[in-house]
Amino acid sequence: MxxxxxxxxxxxxxxxxxxxxxxxxxxxxxxxxxxxxxxxxxxxxxxxxxxxxxxxxxxxxxxxxxxxxxxxxxxxxxxxxxxxxxxxxxxxxxxxxxxxxxxxxxxxxxxxxxxxxxxxWTRYMPSRKIIDDVIASGVIGEVTSLTANLGYELSAVPRIWDVNFAGGALLDCGVYLVHFARMIFGGNITDIKTSAVFRNGVDMCDNITMIFDDSKMATMQSNVYAAQNRSAAIFGTKGYIEITNINNPEKITVFNDQYEETASYLPPKQITGYEYEVLACMRALKNHEIECQEAPHAETIRVMEIMDDIRKSWGYEIPVIK
CATH class of the missing domain: 3.40.50.720 (NAD(P)-binding Rossmann-like Domain)
Incomplete structure (x- = not known):
């Protein structure tokens, strides 16, 4: 190809x-x-x-x-x-x-x-199946909530701080968190509450809380002016999962309800992690498909709608380049 x-x-x-x-x-x-x-x-x-x-x-x-x-x-x-x-x-x-x-x-x-x-890229990685399989096994019981954060100190990247280049934390880092929450919970979002700190006219740090069907909750923070630990945790009635580096999972650790580690998983060796999205495109083209099952068109649109609503609640409008 x-x-x-x-x-x-x-x-x-x-x-x-x-x-x-x-x-x-x-x-x-x-x-x-x-x-x-x-x-x-x-x-x-x-x-x-x-x-x-x-x-x-x-x-x-x-x-x-x-x-x-x-x-x-x-x-x-x-x-x-x-x-x-x-x-x-x-x-x-x-x-x-x-x-x-x-x-x-x-x-x-x-x-x-x-x-x-x-x-x-996180939708295409093997780590996604590892997490899904752990949840499906029932080892942590019924999943009820998750937390996640993703942030980098990006003051030296001009586009991040320029509204004309769609700058800010939401579109650069928060998008991963929204996708993550939807990969875990799917379904309908019944409520979203957010807040943001602005700098140079763009959102520097965002808090996002989503309530899903069956009263499941995702609490997340994105940031472009701090080096966050990029960790995530998925909580269930019998235990929980900790993910080291939500942006490219390095280790997935399972704990029981006594806070004892019961299992850990390392994703397979990779080139950079970008190869999985390329391989997905190769498979789709070979099969004459116009979308990859890992990231369907409908899900891309839904995530964009969610981020539109979040920005609207802040009064943050991004100039559109035709």
Missing amino acids: KIAVLGAGAIAHKMSNTISQMENVEPYIIADTVAEKAQSLADQYGYTKVCGSVDEIVADDAVDLVYIALPHSLHYKFTKICLEGGKNVLCEKSFTVNADQAREILALAEEKKLLLQEAI
Whole structure:
């Protein structure tokens, strides 16, 4: 599978490192408006072609999948260009700036029978099945609540603090927490309560509490101005699960109701963790599917709707780039 990467920032480096080590995947095109950045990635990871615009990617019939590695505010625009040009797309999170944009480009992908997928990597990882299997086993009883946090000190990343680039903690870190809660509890959310601290016009730190069907509760915090421990815990009537690093689980530990460790699991060795979303796209394309079962279109839209509602409650509006 020949992959074109649009953008040459930090996340493009990570994906380039990943696909350069995968079997049956070729780092084919790297594109960025800054030629030096694109050439640097090409030299480091062995891309076949370097270009300066999305138009050159769309014009190349050999491209099987385009990976969008641009700021959130540009996802809609460039995903739409790729779809209109007949390309399958794996787009970084947050998928778009709002749910309306997500619905529009997902409808376009369905109309054109093209794969369009959100690169929310935690939905594709083997650790997700490990957690699901532990819960399904009944060893911690009926799950009633969870807590999670995700935060990094990102003061040196300009886009995080710029409303025009859809900055803030929610779209960068909080999106993982919303997905996590929905992966564990699913179903309907009956109530959401949130609060946020703003800095430079964007949400710096967010608290999110969600109540799900059957009175299940998720309590979470995201932050872009502190190094949080990225931990999560899932609580049940007979015990609980602790997850080390919610963003890329390193260890999953099970405790009984006497606070004794009863089991622990280590996810399989990985390249970076990004390979799982690429493999999911490969399977979908092989099976002529336009979405991956790990992250269905309906779930991408629902998460965007939830984040829209949260921002609306804060009075935080993000300028939309068409």
